[in-house]
Amino acid sequence: GAGVSQSPSNKVTEKGKDVELRCDPISGHTALYWYRQSLGQGLEFLIYFQGNSAPDKSGLPSDRFSAERTGGSVSTLTIQRTQQEDSAVYLCASSLRLAGGFNEQFFGPGTRLTVL
């Protein structure tokens, strides 16, 4: 079946512009995660959605970052007034979240964001 997909695969933008990154999780997966992979900071957790619960936004680096998940499926990560330090690969992952125990996260290929 189809895996996690992300679009665009590459995005180049100018400093100060807003960008939207999209994630399509695996069908039926109720949990969705965003991570950022950058040279200076490694892999960082950004935000987590689980069903209809309030998202865990504890990893968002500033109020310029926001994300939403519509209808429990597709998610959009928005970065407002982009800065050069936002340049990174943004990864999305999804998993089932059955009660108790562990559920493997499946990662998408990422969106490479370059802020000029």
Next chain:
Amino acid sequence: AQSVTQLDSQVPVFEEAPVELRCNYSSSVSVYLFWYVQYPNQGLQLLLKYLSGSTLVKGINGFEAEFNKSQTSFHLRKPSVHISDTAEYFCAVSASNQGGKLIFGQGTELSVKP
């Protein structure tokens, strides 16, 4: 809060030699432990995981890792590496009470030379 330290940023090794990639973690609550692999220009793939039970876990491609609670370590090993094992390896933890979000180490670049 949890944190993960991968002690080596780069590990060069010759083909067919054994390798160990080191990982230490800290956490005030119980955690699950993982190793992910990222091949060049590809996404992250789960290599193996420790959830509970036997402290020696086996993963794909002949890798294994041992959970050592007293030393808070989860080192990854392979007895004989191949050129195709060249990749970046990430150790990660997930607290059992935090929805599954992963906290990653900085990564170890394994370079296997002929």
